[in-house]
Amino acid sequence: MGIHLSRRDWLAAAAGLAVARPAKSAPTAPVAIARCDSYGPPVHAALAKLFDQIGGLGKIVAGKTVAVKVNLTGGAGIRLWHEPAELAHWTHPDVITATIQLMSRAGARRIRILESFVQDVDPLEEHMLQAGWDPAEMLNAGSKVEMENTGSLGYGKQYHYFAVPNGGHTFKGFRLNHSYADCDVFVSVAKLKEHVTAGITLAMKNCFGNTPATIYGEGAGIDEPARVPNGGRSMLHFGHRQPSKIAPSENDPSSSRDDGYRVPRIVADLVAARPIHLSIVEGIETMTTGEGPWVAEGRARRIHRVKPGLLIVGTNPVTTDAVGAAVMGFDPMADRGTAPFETCDSTLKLAEMHGVGARDLKNIEVIGERIRDVVFPFRNYS
Amino acid sequence: MSAEWIPMRWPAEWTDASRLDLIKGTPINCLTGDAPPVIPLGDIAFTPLDSASPPRGIVLLEGVWPHVKITRTEARNTAETGPTGAPWVDSNGWRTKLARAMEPEKTVWLVYDPPKESEVVPPDYYPLPVAEAEAYGAHWVISLDQNFRKGLESGSDAALGGWKKAIAALEFARKHKEWRAFEPVAALGVVSDFEGENEFMAGEFLNLAARRHLAYRIVPNAKASAASFAGLKAILYVDAEPPQGDLRKDLLAFVEGGGLLIAPQALTKTEPAESKLGYDLRAHGKGRIATPREEWSDPFVLAAEAHLLLSHREDVVRIWNGGTMDSYYAASRDGKKAVVHLVSYSRRGRLDTVTLGLPRPYASAGFYTLESAARVKPVKSRLGTEVPLPPFETYAAIELEG
Numbered sequence: 001m002g003i004h005l006s007r008r009d010w011l012a013a014a015a016g017l018a019v020a021r022p023a024k025s026a027p028t029a030p031v032a033i034a035r036c037d038s039y040g041p042p043v044h045a046a047l048a049k050l051f052d053q054i055g056g057l058g059k060i061v062a063g064k065t066v067a068v069k070v071n072l073t074g075g076a077g078i079r080l081w082h083e084p085a086e087l088a089h090w091t092h093p094d095v096i097t098a099t100i101q102l103m104s105r106a107g108a109r110r111i112r113i114l115e116s117f118v119q120d121v122d123p124l125e126e127h128m129l130q131a132g133w134d135p136a137e138m139l140n141a142g143s144k145v146e147m148e149n150t151g152s153l154g155y156g157k158q159y160h161y162f163a164v165p166n167g168g169h170t171f172k173g174f175r176l177n178h179s180y181a182d183c184d185v186f187v188s189v190a191k192l193k194e195h196v197t198a199g200i201t202l203a204m205k206n207c208f209g210n211t212p213a214t215i216y217g218e219g220a221g222i223d224e225p226a227r228v229p230n231g232g233r234s235m236l237h238f239g240h241r242q243p244s245k246i247a248p249s250e251n252d253p254s255s256s257r258d259d260g261y262r263v264p265r266i267v268a269d270l271v272a273a274r275p276i277h278l279s280i281v282e283g284i285e286t287m288t289t290g291e292g293p294w295v296a297e298g299r300a301r302r303i304h305r306v307k308p309g310l311l312i313v314g315t316n317p318v319t320t321d322a323v324g325a326a327v328m329g330f331d332p333m334a335d336r337g338t339a340p341f342e343t344c345d346s347t348l349k350l351a352e353m354h355g356v357g358a359r360d361l362k363n364i365e366v367i368g369e370r371i372r373d374v375v376f377p378f379r380n381y382s
Numbered sequence: 383m384s385a386e387w388i389p390m391r392w393p394a395e396w397t398d399a400s401r402l403d404l405i406k407g408t409p410i411n412c413l414t415g416d417a418p419p420v421i422p423l424g425d426i427a428f429t430p431l432d433s434a435s436p437p438r439g440i441v442l443l444e445g446v447w448p449h450v451k452i453t454r455t456e457a458r459n460t461a462e463t464g465p466t467g468a469p470w471v472d473s474n475g476w477r478t479k480l481a482r483a484m485e486p487e488k489t490v491w492l493v494y495d496p497p498k499e500s501e502v503v504p505p506d507y508y509p510l511p512v513a514e515a516e517a518y519g520a521h522w523v524i525s526l527d528q529n530f531r532k533g534l535e536s537g538s539d540a541a542l543g544g545w546k547k548a549i550a551a552l553e554f555a556r557k558h559k560e561w562r563a564f565e566p567v568a569a570l571g572v573v574s575d576f577e578g579e580n581e582f583m584a585g586e587f588l589n590l591a592a593r594r595h596l597a598y599r600i601v602p603n604a605k606a607s608a609a610s611f612a613g614l615k616a617i618l619y620v621d622a623e624p625p626q627g628d629l630r631k632d633l634l635a636f637v638e639g640g641g642l643l644i645a646p647q648a649l650t651k652t653e654p655a656e657s658k659l660g661y662d663l664r665a666h667g668k669g670r671i672a673t674p675r676e677e678w679s680d681p682f683v684l685a686a687e688a689h690l691l692l693s694h695r696e697d698v699v700r701i702w703n704g705g706t707m708d709s710y711y712a713a714s715r716d717g718k719k720a721v722v723h724l725v726s727y728s729r730r731g732r733l734d735t736v737t738l739g740l741p742r743p744y745a746s747a748g749f750y751t752l753e754s755a756a757r758v759k760p761v762k763s764r765l766g767t768e769v770p771l772p773p774f775e776t777y778a779a780i781e782l783e784g
Binding site: 077078079081082084093120122123126129130132133134 | 686690693694695697700701702703704735737739763764765768770
């Protein structure tokens with residue numbers, strides 16, 4: 001596949017790489033893979049084993065306030081065909097519930113479930129109810145379990161500033177809802193999916209949703225954040241405007257406006273600014289081709305609902321996502337122009353440049369199932 | 383005037399008796415217009431349409447051409463957004479329900495014309511206004527735009543096809559006329575006089591709540607009683623003036639029994655026990671009274687707040703992939719039979735992935751469009767029952783039993 005970069009794009013890309021040079025040695029951490037063929041009780045057992053395999057949940061969460069970012073992308077009223085969202089593009093509630101139960105049992109002091117929505121400030125519980133879920137299942141799965149829609153100021157009094165340690169590919173810092181600061185441990189619970197803009201969406205891309213649409217959304221205020229969000233994060237995708245002035249503008253407004261260039265960089269910046277301590281990627285049942293039902297229009301590939309029957313867990317989001325990419329049939333070392341990054345840069349590479357983690361499988365210990373035994377090539381579905 | 387009259391505005395240009403062939407054998411049995419046609423009508427009735435002097439037993443209700451507003455801008459055919467950020471829909475369901483609640487003994491005739499010549503209405507759009515009115519228990523006074531009229535005069539296939547579908551909507555409603563007696567299923571009651579200074583807020587609340595699939599039972603002040611609140615989880619009292627007399631007593635009794643009252647002012651002097659979503663919540667008996675900290679000014683915001691105070695947990699109907707669609711869930715008095723009407727205002731064509739969610743189980747479901755009927759199987763879900771619906775356009779009815 002040919003890559004068409006203008007000289008301006010090339011210079012911009014080169015400038016971007018100059019800002020964030022590869023770390024000398026990005027850290028690595030083991031990643032555990034388990035088969036899990038169905039939802040319900042098997043999820044709890046599989047996750048318990050995975051957490052043990054990476055060294056035990058207690059040492060991560062005991063006595064801590066844990067924030068858990070789940071992936072409930074798009075609106076609650078949207079489904080892939082007739083399928084409930086959790087069987088296609090949302091993290092399944094059984095995975096969230098089991099995670100809460102296990103964390104609570106491991107001594108977590110307080111667990112907060114987080115997701116942001118770009119259309120309203122309705123409580124997260126209400127979005128779940130709209131989707132047909134019962135949030136009580138999760139709220140009662142452990143002691144002191146709370147939820148927050150982080151798409152706005154939410155229950156906080158101010159937005160918290162998160163600096164990107166080395167200055168960032170695109171942003172030097174972000175303003176996020178207080179929940180991303182008011183925690184000791186941050187967990188990303190993602191779905192194993194492709195993404196039309198970023199190639200794949202796993203633990204790291206899930207954190208694109210950390211950004212509040214009141215600052216980074218279509219209806220964000222110019223000087224101050226909007227009180228309520230009103231539209232998606234197109235400014236992050238296309239850079240046609242800057243965030244509300246409470247947050248830093250992007251480092252180089254003359255850089256490429258191509259979302260395949262921007263989104264992976266912004267994701268890498270986000271995970272560097274708000275580190276992920278535990279990554280859980282759910283691929284029990286999911287969809288191919290993109291991140292949600294809305295990607296169908298104009299796509300050459302049809303959407304398929306698939307059952308990889310897998311759970312992947314790790315303490316480093318880059319190593320976890322690298323293993324996740326490999327399980328999906330992709331080379332984590334692939335660069336722009338090669339699947340799944342045909343039209344975008346590699347978030348794995350850009351996060352590695354930030355020193356977040358290593359993406360080369362040679363440097364990643366895989367525990368439990370072997371990748372070659374469980375590989376589920378998404379691109380076999382055309 | 384009989385409640386069984388099905389009206390049509392007769393084009394003044396149609397002075398040839400052969401034009402009556404168009405309505406022969408159809409449910410249309412009453413012509414309207416400025417003056418009677420100069421042709422023998424036989425069994426067909428005629429009534430002038432004069433809002434100052436409506437036919438006996440009929441409410442003449444001014445309606446709007448139902449459609450999704452499309453903005454003609456550089457971005458071709460983009461939908462105009464309303465305060466929701468979602469496409470703005472002009473619809474008549476809410477105003478029809480209101481008119482029926484205000485005068486339940488009468489039949490509602492919706493009176494409005496298609497857009498003028500500046501906008502071409504395809505003939506196959508006509509089933510929508512007919513089906514919308516019938517779904518909500520009213521009749522649209524069928525009115526043809528110039529293009530449709532000329533198409534029918536020339537016998538064009540497109541015009542005749544659109545006409546047949548519109549008539550099919552009338553036939554369908556006649557076949558299922560027992561549904562007209564069904565009553566709205568809702569967890570929320572809306573109490574107002576719907577007049578004067580209260581008209582805008584109360585009316586627009588009904589309009590915008592419908593866009594959220596927030597079902598409601600309309601209770602006009604003058605008709606309110608303890609019985610009219612039976613089965614409700616919450617009541618929105620809209621009017622600026624506090625309720626008086628029996629209405630006040632009934633509302634407080636509703637709260638004492640465990641209900642939630644959302645009102646501009648508290649009806650008790652107790653201190654708020656908590657605040658939520660910008661409302662002070664006062665305990666009263668087993669229930670609560672929610673009063674806004676800031677005066678209501680935006681019916682869109684009020685609809686969202688009322689929905690959240692009630693909670694989506696109490697939704698009596700859920701729709702997935704519904705797009706620009708209204709839903710109307712109504713049940714027989716004994717609750718053994720029910721129907722959910724779905725009216726789609728989108729012109730995108732076939733809707734093939736709509737799922738209906740209901741909190742209570744039903745043993746069986748019949749799925750009807752204007753062209754077909756099928757059995758569909760409700761499936762158990764986390765919050766009740768879901769019914770995956772076969773493809774449909776414009777209108778579908780889901781009949782539920784058991």
